[in-house]
Amino acid sequence: MESEGAGEFLEFENVSKYFGSIRAVDQVSLSIKRGEFFSLLGPSGCGKTTLLRILAGFEKPDTGRVILDGEDITALPPISAKSIPSSRATPFSPSDCS
Numbered sequence: 001m002e003s004e005g006a007g008e009f010l011e012f013e014n015v016s017k018y019f020g021s022i023r024a025v026d027q028v029s030l031s032i033k034r035g036e037f038f039s040l041l042g043p044s045g046c047g048k049t050t051l052l053r054i055l056a057g058f059e060k061p062d063t064g065r066v067i068l069d070g071e072d073i074t075a076l077p078p079i080s081a082k083s084i085p086s087s088r089a090t091p092f093s094p095s096d097c098s
Helices: 048-056
Strands: 008-019 022-033 063-068
Touching (some): 022 063
16 A cells, blocks of 8 residues: 555656657656656657656647646646745755655
8 A cells, every 4th residue: 555645746658759750759658656766867869858848848749648746737838937936946955855
């Protein structure tokens, strides 16, 4: 049985992105649990930045969807820094990990 809050926090479901005939991301599916540390590693040109740009809303996937905390955010536009509450715009603090 999973503990409270240990469910999927971020999910990519069959996400693909093409730039013309170039396949930048090909049916990526992955999930990250709340509180989990995660690294995206790979060689240059393998789609790491494209996947992060899709997560941020700067690119739209050609197929698939992105789920954040149970909400489909695939079609949402990127937010501006002005719309982030000042309490969330502070720099990272080690106390954030406790």
